[in-house]
Amino acid sequence: MAYTVFKLTDYSASTLLKTFADAKLAFGDGMREVKSEAEWKVFRDLWMARKNGILTQINDQFKKAPKEAKREFGQHLNELKQYVESEIDGRHKFSEDGSGQLAVQFESVDISLPGVRRPIGAEHPVIKTSNEMVRVFQKLGYSVADGPVVETDYYNFEALNFPPNHPARDTQDTLFISGQEGKAQRERLLLRTHTSPVQIRTMEKMRPPIRIVIPGTVHRNDPADASHSPMFHQIEGLAVDTNITFGDLKGTLDHAMKEFFGSSVKTSFRPSFFPFTEPSAEMFVSCFICGGSGKRGAEPCRPCKQTGWIEILGCGMVDPNVFEFVKDNGYDPRKVSGFAFGMGADRIALLKYGVDDIQLFFQGDVRFLQQWA
Numbered sequence: 001m002a003y004t005v006f007k008l009t010d011y012s013a014s015t016l017l018k019t020f021a022d023a024k025l026a027f028g029d030g031m032r033e034v035k036s037e038a039e040w041k042v043f044r045d046l047w048m049a050r051k052n053g054i055l056t057q058i059n060d061q062f063k064k065a066p067k068e069a070k071r072e073f074g075q076h077l078n079e080l081k082q083y084v085e086s087e088i089d090g091r092h093k094f095s096e097d098g099s100g101q102l103a104v105q106f107e108s109v110d111i112s113l114p115g116v117r118r119p120i121g122a123e124h125p126v127i128k129t130s131n132e133m134v135r136v137f138q139k140l141g142y143s144v145a146d147g148p149v150v151e152t153d154y155y156n157f158e159a160l161n162f163p164p165n166h167p168a169r170d171t172q173d174t175l176f177i178s179g180q181e182g183k184a185q186r187e188r189l190l191l192r193t194h195t196s197p198v199q200i201r202t203m204e205k206m207r208p209p210i211r212i213v214i215p216g217t218v219h220r221n222d223p224a225d226a227s228h229s230p231m232f233h234q235i236e237g238l239a240v241d242t243n244i245t246f247g248d249l250k251g252t253l254d255h256a257m258k259e260f261f262g263s264s265v266k267t268s269f270r271p272s273f274f275p276f277t278e279p280s281a282e283m284f285v286s287c288f289i290c291g292g293s294g295k296r297g298a299e300p301c302r303p304c305k306q307t308g309w310i311e312i313l314g315c316g317m318v319d320p321n322v323f324e325f326v327k328d329n330g331y332d333p334r335k336v337s338g339f340a341f342g343m344g345a346d347r348i349a350l351l352k353y354g355v356d357d358i359q360l361f362f363q364g365d366v367r368f369l370q371q372w373a
């Protein structure tokens with residue numbers, strides 16, 4: 001029902017009291033009738049509009065009131081204003097689902113209710129592990145390099161000296177983007193299977209000497225199990241300069257592992273094969289769980305399979321064939337040499353935190369993840 005602003009001739013205390021009580025009731029009735037956001041705006045303006053809103057009209061009446069009634073009138077007016085403003089500010093809240101539905105809250109605020117807790121996010125354990133390892137190399141003067149996750153066959157394989165029939169090119173291992181049969185093989189897109197393409201991309205942009213560490217996600221067509229995930233994280237490194245030797249590789253990685261796992265760990269290198277390094281090695285660290293004894297009390301140590309050693313990364317001296325692909329940017333294999341290494345951040349996080357299933361890292365269960373918060 002529309003409310004018409006009073007016009008007083010009698011300014012007695014009782015009339016003022018009743019007049020303002022009526023205005024307050026009219027406001028409450030009007031508010032209950034509001035059903036939509038559009039109606040709400042009309043209602044709000046009806047009462048609050050600076051120009052000709054009900055409160056403004058009552059204020060005009062106040063100006064006309066006789067001197068002796070001003071004090072009492074003013075008190076009622078202020079009270080009504082505060083009431084209207086606080087009701088409009090506090091009792092109406094529009095739902096946030098975009099429906100424009102009005103959520104009317106007629107209960108007063110219960111100040112004894114606990115506040116709404118907004119949890120602060122935390123670093124994911126794999127990212128945390130990756131960042132910690134990256135920092136170890138940053139302290140050694142390495143800078144962080146980055147590259148695309150969707151790569152071409154050229155950067156992922158060819159320029160890294162993968163011969164055409166190398167088993168790693170098999171679609172069993174690699175996730176290719178579909179519908180590219182018309183393209184030349186080197187231009188076909190795939191999800192990078194390692195962070196190594198960033199080595200080539202960086203050497204194309206930067207002349208030697210170079211020291212980079214490359215963290216990032218990689219993908220392989222591995223079925224998910226306790227130790228495999230089709231998506232996982234690598235940390236890769238590359239150092240190129242004149243006269244870099246295998247001794248530099250060993251010294252750098254031995255230092256990095258002591259910095260990361262603690263000064264008591266030992267490192268051991270065993271011959272291996274990677275297409276992009278020659279010679280290649282796998283590096284083991286002495287088991288930081290059992291201290292290298294292979295036993296935890298009377299129990300066998302599972303993470304190191306009782307050997308006292310844990311395989312942690314692959315490494316080697318950059319194959320001269322790889323430098324041939326970036327020769328024009330100062331990487332003449334007769335003049336420069338370098339070493340490269342790569343490790344799995346997820347695997348290191350599993351070992352470091354004693355987690356027995358890699359899937360837990362990627363299921364997004366907050367109860368699991370908040371242990372690192």
Ligand SMILES: [Zn+2]
Binds near residue numbers: 290291309
């Ligand atoms: Zn062990």
